[in-house]
Amino acid sequence: MMDWTSSVDGSLGTGATVNTLLTVGVHQLTATVVDSEGASPVSPARISTTVLADSDADGMADDWEALYSITDPLADADNDSLTNLDEYLAGSNPIDAAPVVAILSPGTDSSFDSSLSINFTASASDAEDGDISHAVLWSSDVDGSLGSGASLASLLSAGAHIITATVTDSQGAMPVTQAAINLSITEGIAGDITGNGVVDIADLLLLQRHLTGSVSLDASAIARGDLFPAVADGELTISDLLLLQQILVSQ
Known part of the structure; x- marks a missing residue:
């Protein structure tokens, strides 16, 4: 049977799982067990945890409420669709509205050739910081990070991609909903x-x-x-025509 103890509160109970309240302060929690022959671990399992005061039992620490002048856990002080309690649990600032980001182009469900560089554009704004489009981060669920900025040109590997644009404001807040589009990239010959x-x-x-x-x-x-040349220059010339003729002759 596993025994749980606190350096502050003493015995907490027994069993694989224990539910209990701890007094305010720093606790060293210890879990020990003894087998049927009376042997116990050389080093019991220990963790350290800090319990903060929550005098109104609303799930938010008193110090945090005082710091942001917050009292109602269900209110949304910065109107970002997250309650004050959500912000507390997430470790975010409850009085800093989250920025908004949108992908302007390309449109979702667009298709492109893998040999074609795709132009991406987005806009992002924040109530406190204003236009922060320059800070947009782009990524693909297939190719990973694509770069940053309000506009970006990138090649994508063949396949289905979810392209995501996100941004963080100066206070560390991120959008409640990241902007995302679906793209289909086909392998060009x-x-x-x-x-x-x-x-x-x-x-x-x-x-x-x-x-x-x-x-x-x-x-x-x-x-x-x-x-032609081997590194594409984005133009079609007589050199491309001659090289294509050679390809056809060699087939």
């Missing part, structure tokens, strides 16, 4: 300008028409046709 999944004569003809000005390709098609 170099030279597949038509986007039909293969590199063939149709791609060569389409590139010729683009170079003569009879058609205008979108950004993803340009990215797939940008074969």
Whole structure:
């Protein structure tokens, strides 16, 4: 049987779980056990905990209530959708309204080619700090951190992504709800300008028409046709056409 004791309150009870009230102060809590032959651990399990005064038993420490002039645990002093008790338990500032962040582009459920750099933009504001869009942090649940700022350009790996934008104000408060969008990224094939999944004569003809000005390709098609130089320069030229011809001849 496990015995629980406090350096301040003495015996607390026995069993794997004990529910009890502790007096205000710093406690060293000890759990000891003795087996059927009377042997006990060489070193009992110990933890230290501090119990704060809560004279009105509302779940918030008296000192914390006095610091922020808070009394009602169910009120929301900064109108951020978190009650004062929620703020206390989270360790956040109950009189500092949380900032608001929104992703402006791209729209959710958009699809992009993996060879195309995606432009992200967001806005963020805070009641105390004003415009804090510059502090937005971007991340993907697949690729991890993407960078920071109100605007950002980034490549994403092929697959489904949840892109999240968040921000923290000068007091350490974060949005109640982070901004998030869903994106689908498809694997692009170099030279597949038509986007039909293969590199063939149709791609060569389409590139010729683009170079003569009879058609205008979108950004993803340009990215797939940008074969020269090895590091894409974002432009389609006669060099890309010649390289595409070589690819077709070698097939």
